Amino acid sequence: MDWEILFDEYLEHLCDTIGHSDRRASLVGYCQGLMLPIARKSVEPLAAHLEPHRVSARHQSLHHFVSKSEWSDAALMEQVRRWVLPHMDPSSGLYWIIDDTGFPKKGKHSVGVARQYCGQLGKQDNCQVAVSLSVATEEASLPVAYQLYLPREWAEDPARRQQAGVPDQVEFATKPQIAITQLRDARQSGAPNAVVLADAGYGNDAAFRASVGELGLQYTVGIQSSTRVWPPGVAPLPAVPSTGKVGRPRSLQRRVPGHDPVAVKDLALALDPSCYNTVSWREGTRAALSSRFAALRVRTSHRDNWRATPRDEEWLLIEWPIGEIEPTKYWLSTLPEETVVQHLVHVAKMRWRIERDYQDLKQEFGLGHFEGRGWRGFHHHASLCIAAYGFLVAQRLSQGSKKNSEVRSVPALPADYIPRGSSAHAATRI
Structure with a gap:
């Protein structure tokens, strides 16, 4: 089937989620614009390339649709998932990948902007950060939930919240708390069972790991080298036996000097070199990717002296590349x-798929190009970017690799067109 006919069917599928019929033209137009291979994908350039001779009117309708219109981001993204997921083959494994991505921003008025770590820059700077949940197989991945992280200085400032249109029900939540809510919502909507993957920013949070387990999901998550565990075969001491004295019997586990958990780094350094073996996990651009790994069964120790029974054993996976003076990942x-x-290594390394998502969403679909300042516009733009990307993911899976630039050509602009915000145009860009 011709891809344009299939894309029209896909957009019709999405339109079922947005309510009023007058929004349908805007959703179709916005997604069509996001598919165009143009450099900038904020509202005004989209309008200019969609209707070069009616830029102002088209700009106004698209701006209202993305910044003001009250349609559900969650419903749209669930509809995207329903279209794409049947194209994904889970036979070799299905995964939930949790991550966050940053968008450098100047000024302080865009919703959620604060000085915080920005992965795109690799340092602390002024930026927005969003937490995402993606469903993934070996061949593809797709974000199915996406939410802006609202720093505490924003969450606890009524004036800034009101100005940016932050919903009343949105309170301060850490990134792991946001991720757990996304997982819980996905499970309640019928999303499939899968292994949860996350980096140490999430995996080092004991409450996050416990919550994943409570959802009935397995995980493979990064942790910091300072995380403390009980070595193989070691556990907290049982409670002191009752002496027969009056009072409630003691039931909590104990730690005593000389019987303590150890940092995973110390445990890794103490292992015999024969415990580390070279493992390859996938083909890179030039050669197979490989490193040295060791795996052992441990028990985590967080607050276990407030428990009556030991925690279950789980795997500790350690990576110590050849040439490094100490292990690099846990x-x-x-x-x-x-x-x-x-298999442990293969699963742990599946997190790389999210990098493809972010790369394509930012470079091909303009995920970071929204120029408004409000909560609703930020999320509407992201949902539409993911919707357009979802179609491309499905096409790649069903027809082989295809770049976005191969599926649409760019309409010509009028010779007298002047971009908004240029030196020859006084209007503000939105």
Whole structure:
């Protein structure tokens, strides 16, 4: 089937989620514009390329649709998932990948902007940060939830909240708390069972790991080298036996001097070199990617002296590349005890798929190009970018690799067209 006919069917599928019929033309137009291989994908350039001779009118309708119109981002993204997921083959594994991405921003008025770590810059700077949940297989991945992280200085400032249109129900939440809510919502909407993957920014949070387990999901998550665990075969001491004295019997586990958990780095350094074996996990651009790994069964120790029974054992996976003076990465995993180290490595390294999502969404679909300042516009633009990207993911899976620039050509602009915000045009860009 011709891709344009299929894209029209896809857009019709999406339109079922947005309510009023007068929004349909804007959703179709916005997604069509996002598919164009143009450099900037904020509202005004989209309008200019969609209707070069009616830029002002088209700009106004698209701006209202993305910044003001009250349609559900969650409903739209669920509809995208329903279209794409049947194209994804879970036979080799299905994963939930949790991550966050940053957008450098100047000024302080755009919603959620604060000085914080920005992955795109690799340092602390003024930026917005959004948390995403993606469903992934070996061949593809797709964000299915996306929410702006609202720093505490924003969450607790009524004036800034009102100006940016932050909903009353949105309170301060850490990134791991946002991610757990996304996972819980996905499960309640019928999303499939899958292994949860996340970096140490999430995996080092004991409450996050516990919440994943409470959802009935396995995880393989990064942790910091300072995370403390009980080595193989070691656990907290049981409670002191009752002496027969009056009072409530003691039930909590104990730690005593000389019987303590250890940092995973110290445990890794103490292992015999024979415990580390070279494992390859996938083909890179030039050669197979490989490194040295060790895996052992441990128990985490966070607040276990407030528990009556030991925690279950789980895997500690350690990566120590040849040439490095110490291990570089650590993961905890609740995959079954019989799991071989090669599979542990394969699962842990599946997080790389999210990098493809962010690269395409930012470079091909303008994820960071929204120029408004409000909460609703930020999320509407992102949902529409993900919707357009979802179609491309489905096409790649069904027809082989295809770049966005190969599926649409750019309409010509009028010779007298002057972009908004240029030196020859006084209007403000939105």
